[in-house]
Amino acid sequence: MSPILFPSSRSPAMRPWKTDVRTCVASMSDGDFYGSEKSHIMSKAGNVKITMHCADGTTKVLKESLALQEGEVIDASSFINIGSVWPNLLSSLKKKSKTASTKATMMKVSDPIIFGHCVKVYFKDVFAKHADLFAELKVNVNNGLGDVYSKIKGHPKQAEVEADLMATYNTRPKLAMVDSNAGITNLHVPSDVIIDASMPNVDDKLEEVKCIIPDRCYATMYGAIIDDCRRNGQFDWKTTGHVSNVGLMAQKAEEYGSHDKTFEIPTKGTVVVTDDAGNTIFSHSVEAGDIWRMCQTKDAPIKDWVKLAVNRARASGSKAVFWLDPARFGFVGLDISFATPVEAMKDACLRARAGHDTITVTGNMLSIVPLLAGGVLLETGAGGSAPKHVEQFLKEGHLRWDSLGEYLATAIGFQELGERTNNPKSTLLGDTLMNAVGKWLENNKSPGRKGKQIDNRGSNFYVALYWAQELAAKDASWEPLAKALADNEAQIMKDLIDCQGPPCDVGGYFKLDEAKEI
Structure with a gap:
């Protein structure tokens, strides 16, 4: 596949990397979740029990019963008391x-x-x-x-x-x-x-x-991309390949360490998981202050995850790499690559610099997630900067949240729907929105950092304008909308800038007050 060339104005310039940059990643070498992980596949439906066997001879039931299906995977690990680390x-x-x-x-x-x-x-x-x-x-x-x-x-x-x-x-x-x-x-x-x-x-x-x-489940891959940039310099966004993601979303999805099977251990002992017959499935030796957690994933979503990854690789012609350690998970008989997260990250960087696209197939970094009833869920990125953006919006009515991920996910959603249902109208909406987002990037209509600059609302207006124009070029019925938006561009943008400045009160963070948010 040849490198993909973009107009020089398509993306803002990225700062160069120096070979002597001191940025680095520090993690544990043992005692973390990565080093203690144990997995088990249920050969038949049944229940498991989680018990803490304390060093003084007493026992405490942590989870009396957890019902599991045939083929369901349970996975447990422990993390040493990190206060000493x-x-x-x-x-x-x-x-x-x-x-x-x-x-x-x-x-x-x-x-x-x-x-x-x-x-x-x-x-x-x-x-x-x-x-x-x-x-x-x-x-x-x-x-x-x-x-x-x-x-x-x-x-x-x-x-x-x-x-x-x-x-x-x-x-x-x-x-x-x-x-x-x-x-x-x-x-x-x-x-x-x-x-x-x-x-x-x-x-x-x-x-x-x-x-x-601390945990190597994450640390190694971030260290790999930092090392790649230190060694090879900044990526050339004009020719770099794309790295997309197919993520596993379990039924009744559980994020590791966020559920009722995660415990802070009160005393030295052993955490034991047993089946209906009392047989030990796996166990972990623990000390006071350690963290122990177990997660479950049903068989059906795993199969659907693999299916989507293969379909995406076939449709795009891109290499698909499962971010799974071959030594720990084994090869499942598919003609696709397996690599540890750190090796998969190195491969993705190498391919991107050569202009090749790569599909990363990961367990919990979501981008394209299969829905068991059909279709896909496109996750647009987590909001690590959201608290600061919300604070600025409440203070001065300027929302600098960049919705590029949402725009692209919407476009791909229409394209996927069009392909799956053979609906040319859906495909047209997706293709034209993708072109509109390209024009949006070329014209740099992303939100500004400061008040009285274009913010998220203005960015949304320009996506609507460019989308309508792209649609009008293909279908004359969209021409009135495209013309109306273009004719009123100056006034709309003036209104969206002038309204900034005063503080905003929306009555909450996650759950807003409808009367105040209007």
Whole structure:
């Protein structure tokens, strides 16, 4: 496949990489989820039980019964008490500009525990000095440093605690910032940082970073792409190949570490999973403070996931790579490649630089997800920067959220529907929207960073304008809409800019007040 050439104005310039850049990834070498994973396929339908066998001879049932189907996969792993590991992961940071903590956005049980240990280690002197006070205030460090600020507010010792926290920054390594203008660091709230979000430092300027990702399930592939850029320089977006994704979404989907089969271990012992007959399926030796988790995935969605990956590879002519360790999962008889995440990332980088497209087939990084009743779900990316964008919108009515992912997913959705149902109208909508998004990129109509610039609403207008124009070129019935949008472009954009400035109150974050959001 030849490299794909794009107009020079199609994408904003990307900053060059230097061979001596110090950005790196730090992770554990053992004791993490990756190193302790065990899997089992149910040969027949049945129930499993999860029990904690304590070192003192007592037992505690963690999960009395979990009903499983024939062919269903259960997968369990443990993570050592990371409180003793964080000092090593934080070491050498004085030679780096700053640190980025662990991903703690999606895994609502396990990741906040890991995150909380980092907060306590980084601010160890403050937590030692004010241990009794924090216990009295019921500070939950798993909610981040922000919980300290929230619980101490109005207390006689508020000023003292806040001064001690601020003094820590003078003696400890620099932290990545979520909002440098407001002094919100990486450690304030676990859900503010997602693993692939960029984090500007003071004055919104990017710096070299030591990305601390304790679990090797994630760390190795991010280290691979950083090493690739250090070795080969920045990607040339004019010729680079595309890397798309087909993700597995289980029925009653469970994100590892977010469900009722994740436990923080209270004492030394062994966690044992048994079947109906009392036979041990697998077990893990654990210590106090360890995290143990188990996940389940039904057989039908796994088969459908493989089917979609093969169909996408056949339709696109691109290489498909399953991000599975061949030594751990085995070959399932399909003429497709298997590679560990780190090797798959290296291969994707190599192919992209040569202008070749690659389909990554992964277990939990979603992009195209098969629906068992037919069709696909197109996931457009997680909102690692969403909290800061929402804060800016509430403050000055400027929403800089970039909906490029949503535009592309909508276009592909129409194209997929058209192909599956043999509907030329759907195909036309998809093809013309894809062309419209290209024009949108060429004309740089993405949201600006500051108020009184084009924001998400203006970007949406230009997608609608370009889409209508592309449709009108194929079907005259769209001409009136295209003309009306073009004739009123100046006034519409003026209205969308003029409305910015005053603060906005939408009555909530996840659940809005309908009366206020209108």
